[in-house]
Amino acid sequence: MMPPLLPPVNGQLRLVVFDWDGTLMDSPRRIIHCLQRAAVEIGAPVRDEAALRNIIGLGVQAAVRELYPDADDHFVERFATAYRACYLEAEDAPETPLFAGVAALLDWLEAREVLLAVATSKSRRGLDQALEATGLGGYFVATATGDEHASKPNPSMLEYVMARAGVEPVRTRMVGDSVYDLEMARHAGVPAVGVTHGVHPPQRLESAGALALLPDLDALLEAFRQAEGDN
Template sequence: MTRRLVIFDVDGTLVDSQTHILAAMAQAFAALGQQAPAREQVLSIVGLSLPVAVARLAPGMDASEQARMVAAYKDAFSSLRAKDLSPLYPGAAETLDALSRQDGLVLGIATGKSRRGLDHLVAAHGWAGQFATLQVSDDHPSKPHPAMIHACLRETGIAPEHAVMVGDTTYDMEMARAAGIRGLGVSWGYHPAAALGPHVIDDFAALPAALTQIWSMGVA
């Protein structure tokens, strides 16, 4: 049996964390006496590693100010997360459970979150044991660099032509292309669906059929 790998992004793909992201970024900018960017600007950087995201949102700040903003964001997000858990998108839990039970199918995560942030989600949503590989921003260059996908492939021993990256941003799709695997976009996240390429689904129920179609196309 051919083993196959489905790699998921987290924010905007599995988890709707925009409320916490927007609030934490507003608090981070306020901590440095600045007005936060517009909602669309903030959501446009979701998926990037936090230092890269802050640098894009506040290019006029020097490195020390950006570092302070990164720290302020982490503190704010941690506080918000402790009070209220970001919800999963409809169908996410059921789909992950069904996929994890399929013989020969392996699940992974490649996220711009920190290890601490992802560990919190894994515990909160009962994901322990569902994912064979968990890649975070602490250990790799920011998306769209392909390092996280390369690590997923290496840890699972699965060839690129048997892997798919599922995500909601252009960073996810660019990362997939750079790693030589196919990308599958989701329309419910933070980047416009039209920017995600030819393979996009509108709900989790469509995921199994979309994966079958992509793998039937052969090498990426």
């Protein structure tokens, strides 16, 4: 039997860990654009959108190796450098707004003294830039990035933020939009919630062991409210 949305002992949720791209921020279009531009820049075959959506959620180097299985280390680093430059600096790349409902969800959790964290495959520079641009940095007690930890689905970054927060897996929930988020959570012993407004379809998230699937963050907030009322 899957654990409930809230922990079974008195509903005492202590930590919610969010993925960033495709979960809190609507950035997949920019990611795809910059992956394709990086391929053109270094003279590599350009992968189609379906292939690129499939690897969003992995760290950039792991993603490049998935897209180009025969690539050597030099190719991977050139591609990753070109991709990061585009994502962080390109003025003609698609914008990356927050998804609707982010502030309401974070405020509701914070008001209940639930700790918040981020575990993302973004680089530290990329996450810091996003936190500053959105003004969300003050919400999170811990953050972990793809250039500081092994790529998802390795549980390293999730285990790190739980250790920083001092919260055990049973009182933690992971929220993500990719199978890599959910698989990371499973490896760390953390129940995970999938949001389907991101990169991977509901069928894939369900097969990866999602505790619940919600269409967006407004629905996730409502699910938390309903779960609270049941306790």
